[in-house]
Amino acid sequence: MHLDKKKFFDKFQNNELLNLYTEKEILIISSLIEKEANNIDDKKLIASVIFNRLKNNMRLQIDATVIFSLTEGKFKLNRKLTLTDLKIQHPFNTYYIYGLPPDLISYVGPETVKIVLENPKSDFLFYFYNILEKKHIFSKNFKEHKIKLNEYRKKI
Structure with a gap:
């Protein structure tokens, strides 16, 4: 993230999400969204899906985490995911684990973090x-x- 994290989160110190999730978890969620969507409307809706699935104790099942599990972020996966890929036992694979992966899967832009902190609903x-x-x-x-x-x- 190319910004001063402390300054950024200080602006949102009264945000309800910061009572439910750590700053790191907010950044992890933001990184998932960053890899899943390019436009603001989709980012908002995907954020709402992530929060809804977390609240319902459902696996997130985000393809970008499977790709990260296979590549560890070091190269582009130049093929479609397979059913076997979805079953890989890896701490970043949200088809395999419940909850969030242990760390970010990508760069996070401040606009995506703001979207997450707005806590979009659907x-x-x-x-x-x-x-x-x-x-x-x-x-x-x-x-x-x-x-x-x-x-x-x-x-x-």
Whole structure:
């Protein structure tokens, strides 16, 4: 993070999230979002999904953590993830572990940290990236998620 962390977090000292999560956890969540989304709207919704899944003791199941588990952030994975990849037993793999990985998986921009500290709300628990529309598709439950995912797969 290219900013003075203490100064940055001091601006948010009365933030409710800082009572629930440590500064490091906020940065870890921000790093997950940084790797998952490029636009502000998607970042907000993905933040809400992460908080909803943490609150419901669900695995986060974030593909970027699987990629980090495989590459340790040292190179780009130039292929699609496989079902075997999702099962890798690694402390950063959020398909394998509950909760947050032990550390950041990427650089974190201050705008993403601000989004996380805004504690965006939604009822969404699932999402996937629609490469055709270049946006994330969000769902409130697994049944809805599977329907949307199956519709998407028919198009590609």
